[in-house]
Amino acid sequence: MLKIAHLIFESPFVLAPLAGYTNLPFRLLCRKYGAALCVSEMISCHGLVYREPNTLRMLASVEAERPVSFQLFGADPEVMADAAEIMASYGPDLIDINMGCPAKKVTKRGAGAALMTTPELAENIIKKVVQRVRIPVTVKIRSGKDLCSINAVGFARMAEDNGAAAITVHPRTWAQGFGGTIDPDVIAQVKKAVTIPVIGNGDVLSLQDGHRMMETTGCDGVMIGRGALGNPWIFRQDQRPEDSREIAATAREHLRLIEEFLSAERMLGFIKSQMCRYFRDFPGSSGERRKIFAMPTLQELRDYIDACGSRDLPIS
Numbered sequence: 001m002l003k004i005a006h007l008i009f010e011s012p013f014v015l016a017p018l019a020g021y022t023n024l025p026f027r028l029l030c031r032k033y034g035a036a037l038c039v040s041e042m043i044s045c046h047g048l049v050y051r052e053p054n055t056l057r058m059l060a061s062v063e064a065e066r067p068v069s070f071q072l073f074g075a076d077p078e079v080m081a082d083a084a085e086i087m088a089s090y091g092p093d094l095i096d097i098n099m100g101c102p103a104k105k106v107t108k109r110g111a112g113a114a115l116m117t118t119p120e121l122a123e124n125i126i127k128k129v130v131q132r133v134r135i136p137v138t139v140k141i142r143s144g145k146d147l148c149s150i151n152a153v154g155f156a157r158m159a160e161d162n163g164a165a166a167i168t169v170h171p172r173t174w175a176q177g178f179g180g181t182i183d184p185d186v187i188a189q190v191k192k193a194v195t196i197p198v199i200g201n202g203d204v205l206s207l208q209d210g211h212r213m214m215e216t217t218g219c220d221g222v223m224i225g226r227g228a229l230g231n232p233w234i235f236r237q238d239q240r241p242e243d244s245r246e247i248a249a250t251a252r253e254h255l256r257l258i259e260e261f262l263s264a265e266r267m268l269g270f271i272k273s274q275m276c277r278y279f280r281d282f283p284g285s286s287g288e289r290r291k292i293f294a295m296p297t298l299q300e301l302r303d304y305i306d307a308c309g310s311r312d313l314p315i316s
C-alpha cells in the first residue's frame with residue numbers, strides 16, 4: 001500500500017506531472033478512473049511570488065480531486081520557499097519539487113534536472129521548502145546528468161535527510177531526455193538506499209507494466225505519464241473499453257470538464273489535440289483526426305464527439 005507521511009492511498013498508481021496536460025479537468029478524470037493521486041503541471045516559483053494570474057490559475061483545485069499534489073519548479077531556495085508557502089495556502093495535500101525536467105527553458109535557469117548537477121543547491125531548496133510548509137514535500141528526480149554521472153542514490157539519500165516524504169525516480173538521465181530506455185535498476189538501488197517511499201516512473205503503459213515495475217524494483221508506487229493521455233482507463237483494472245461509444249463518452253466528459261474549469265473557447269487547439277488522443281484507435285483514425293483539427297468551433301467539436309458517441313465503430 002502506498003503511504004506518504006500520514007496519507008494512505010487507495011492504490012499505488014499516480015498520475016505524473018505533465019506540463020500542458022495535468023490540469024484540474026484531466027486530474028479529475030484520472031482520479032475518477034482510479035488514479036490514487038494526481039500531480040499538477042509544474043508551476044513556476046517566480047510566477048507564484050509575482051502572483052502572475054496565469055500561474056495562480058494553475059492552483060485551481062476542487063475537493064473531489066483530493067488528494068492532489070502541486071509541483072513546484074525553480075532554483076532559488078528563498079523564492080522556492082516563499083512560493084511553496086503560497087502554494088500550500090491553496091490547500092494541496094502534498095508539494096512535489098521538480099528536479100527532473102530536462103526542458104531547456106527550465107534547466108537553463110538551473111532548475112529541473114539541472115539541480116541533479118548542483119546537489120548542494122538542491123539540498124538547500126528541499127530543506128527550505130520542507131521547513132516552510134506543514135504538508136509533506138516530495139521530490140521527483142532522474143538518474144543523473146548523463147550515463148557517466150548517475151547519482152540518483154546519493155541524491156535520494158540527501159532528499160530524505162532533508163525531510164522529503166517520498167521520492168519519484170524516472171530512471172533516464174537528463175542527457176537522455178525522453179529517448180532510450182529506462183534503467184529500472186536505478187529505482188531498485190534508490191529503494192534499497194532510503195526508508196521513505198519510492199515511486200517508480202517511466203514507460204509504464206498498463207497496470208501490468210506497473211505491477212512488474214513494483215515487483216522487479218521493490219518500489220512502493222508507480223507514476224504514469226504519457227500512458228494516461230487520451231487513456232484515463234489505464235488506472236482501471238479493466239483497461240480501455242472496446243466500445244467506441246464508451247470511449248466517446250469519456251472524451252465528452254473530459255471536454256465537459258475542460259469547459260467547466262478552463263477558458264475553453266480560447267483553447268480550441270489544445271482541446272483538439274487532447275480529443276484526438278481518444279480517437280487514435282478508431283479505424284481510419286488519421287482521417288478522423290484531420291477532421292477534428294479542421295473544426296473551426298468548439299460547438300462543432302462537441303457535436304462531432306456526440307455523434308461518435310452514438311455510432312458503434314469497431315476499434316482496431
Ligand SMILES: Cc1cc2nc3c(=O)[nH]c(=O)nc-3n(C[C@H](O)[C@H](O)[C@H](O)COP(=O)(O)O)c2cc1C
Nearest residue numbers: 016017018019041042098170202203204224225226
Ligand atoms: C508532455 C510532457 C510534460 C511533462 N511535464 C513534466 C512536468 O511538468 N514536471 C515533471 O516533473 N515531469 C514532467 N514530465 C515528465 C513526466 O512526468 C514523466 O516523468 C515522464 O514522461 C516519464 O513517464 P512516462 O513514460 O509514464 O510518460 C513531462 C513529460 C511529458 C511527455
